[in-house]
Amino acid sequence: MAGHRSFFLDEDLDAYVQAHSPPVDDVQRSLIEETDSLGPVARMQVAPDQAAFLALLVAAVRPKFAVEVGTFTGFSSLAIARALPEGGRLLCCDISTEWTDIARRHWSMAGVDDRIDLVIAPAIETLQALPDARHVDFAFLDADKAGYLAYYEELVPRMSPHGIIAVDNVLWSGRVLDAGTEDTDTVALQEFNDHVMADDRVTSVLLSVGDGVNLIRPA
Numbered sequence: 456m457a458g459h460r461s462f463f464l465d466e467d468l469d470a471y472v473q474a475h476s477p478p479v480d481d482v483q484r485s486l487i488e489e490t491d492s493l494g495p496v497a498r499m500q501v502a503p504d505q506a507a508f509l510a511l512l513v514a515a516v517r518p519k520f521a522v523e524v525g526t527f528t529g530f531s532s533l534a535i536a537r538a539l540p541e542g543g544r545l546l547c548c549d550i551s552t553e554w555t556d557i558a559r560r561h562w563s564m565a566g567v568d569d570r571i572d573l574v575i576a577p578a579i580e581t582l583q584a585l586p587d588a589r590h591v592d593f594a595f596l597d598a599d600k601a602g603y604l605a606y607y608e609e610l611v612p613r614m615s616p617h618g619i620i621a622v623d624n625v626l627w628s629g630r631v632l633d634a635g636t637e638d639t640d641t642v643a644l645q646e647f648n649d650h651v652m653a654d655d656r657v658t659s660v661l662l663s664v665g666d667g668v669n670l671i672r673p674a
Contacts, residue, residue: 461502461663461664461665461666462626462628462629462666463629463663472504473503473504476503476504476507477503477507477510479503482533482561482564482565483503483506483530483533485561485564486528486529486530486533486557486561487500487503487530489528489557489561490527490528490530490557493528493554499527499597500527500528500530501530501531501597501623501665502665504664504665505531505623505664505665505668506530506531506533506534507534508664508668509531509534509535509538509595509621510534510535510537510538511538512593512619512621512670513534513535513538513539513593514538516592516593516617516618516619517540517543517592518539518540518543518591518592518593518618519540519542519543519544519590519592520543520544520546520590520591520592521535521539521543521544521545521546521591521592521593521594521595522545522546522548522582522585522591522593522594522595522610523535523545523546523547523548523594523595523597524548524578524582524594524595524596524597524598524602524606525548525549525578525596525597525598525599526547526548526549526554526555526558526573527549527551527554527555527558527597528554528555528557528558528561529547529555529557529558529559529561529562531595531597532545532547532558532562532571533558533561533562533565533567535593535595536562536565536567536570536571537565537567539570543570544570544571544572545570545571545572546571546572546574546581547571547572547573547574548574548576548578548581548582548598549573549574549575549578549598550575550576550577550578551575552575555573555575558573559573578598578602578606579602579605579606579609582606582609582610583609585609585613586613587612587613588613589612589613589614589615589616589618590613590615591610591613591614591615591618592614592615592617592618592619593618593619593620593621594610594614594618594619594620594621595620595621595622595623596610596620596621596622596623597622597623597624600624600627600639600640600643600644600647601639601640601643603622603643603644603647604643604646604647604650607620607622607647607650607651607671611654611656611657611671611673614672614673615673616673617672618672618673619670619671619672620669620670620671620672621668621669621670621671622647622651622668622669622670622671623665623666623667623668624644624665624666624667625644625647625648625661625666625667625668625669626661626663626666626667627640627641627644627666627667628666631644631645631648631667648661648669651669651671655674656673656674657671657672657673657674658671658672658673658674659671659672
């Protein structure tokens, strides 16, 4: 699990957080282990406490329709799908069959594969194809950082009045403080956070969960 904890927590404090969060079960443990075997890309997997946080949000919002942009190996989508109310559905957007095949196997192991629709295509195309009606109750963004603003702009007009968008990696291991950076991802996140803060269509709060989560809802 090295590399999955919040960047500002040392190992002892992270262990305390995990000890006071819901424990991982056999399916989650299997998914963590298989993802870890992929090597350095495993750091893209959300930590167990963040997955539990997402599940808590979903259980509170009780979305009929949820969207995830950036599924990777499916740890966050597993948490979201398990927390959906009866009849709720999750649309997952990703471009990798290699990584999402791992997700599919674990969704099946958990018995939630029947409530997830996975679309392998550029996420912006999938979002643009959604109905214009305000019907998205929950969304989780955890994909390419340069695409965040475009995904956000497609989602905001489609969010239901009680809907929530959760955006991951918005602190970027603290690199968002680098004012003179030329790193594309860092600049994209800086611009995204500033855009959300100035957007009078929404209200938001930036939390130091995981690598930073921006929670956004219609104003």
